[in-house]
Amino acid sequence: MNHSDDTHSSEGAGLSTPVGTRRTFFHWVTVAAAGFVGMGLAVPLLGSLISPALSRRKRDWVDVGGVAELPLGRPMQLDHVTTIRDGWMETKAQKAVWAVRRSESEVQVFSPICTHLGCGYRWDDGAQKFLCPCHGSSFDVNGRVTGGPAPRPLDVLPSKVEGGRLLVMYKDFKSGLTESVEL
Ligand code: FES
Structure with a gap:
């Protein structure tokens, strides 16, 4: 049976980490980090735009x-x-x-x-x-x-x-x- 490098490491079976799963994991970590950074920028910007409209006369x-x-x-x-x-x-x-x-x-x-x-x-x-x-x-x-x-x-x-x-x-x-x- 041919074990592709894309699916298994060359380590022993008990310690192996599927590469595809690891790539997916890092992909989502990157997406989440970018999302947090984006929110960090967007919330104050949104607040500065909305707060004058909500503020009292x-x-x-x-x-x-x-x-x-x-x-x-x-x-x-x-x-x-x-x-x-x-x-x-x-x-x-x-x-x-x-x-x-x-x-x-x-x-x-x-x-x-x-x-x-x-x-x-x-x-x-x-x-x-x-x-x-x-x-x-x-x-x-x-x-x-x-x-x-x-x-x-x-x-x-x-x-x-x-x-x-x-x-x-x-x-x-x-x-x-x-x-x-x-x-
Ligand atoms: S508005 Fe009615 S008494 Fe002044």
Whole structure:
């Protein structure tokens, strides 16, 4: 019987290793190693492509004006342009906020959206209240509900004072809820 070199080693029968089987084994080890290397490269690449799409809307701090220009205790509407990053999309939007200067360096900033169903409201000097034209909600200078169907106080926006400038991070909140929930 002819034992081919492709199928058996020249060693004794008890210690022989089939060459074909060994080649197949090394082939699959190489394929597996290449697969692991490929995955190692692909996963971070895929992550970097997908993560911006899955990430929440990101906003920046925006300079909305000098603190010294705000009167003490009287709400002022401050208009500004903010950049919104939503996944890969970057858009600029015109926004307004209501700022109330409490002291020389302390300012509270409210979202300009009524917490009832999302209308814009304004400060009324005569009534000393924020008034919403849609369904009659009103809020005092601290943002507390004083009348109408609004289910919660005005939403407070993150703000800080740096070098005499007021910085605000604009955010949107769900309307109609008793708790402040960011969109
Ligand atoms: S949206 Fe302001 S009272 Fe309804």
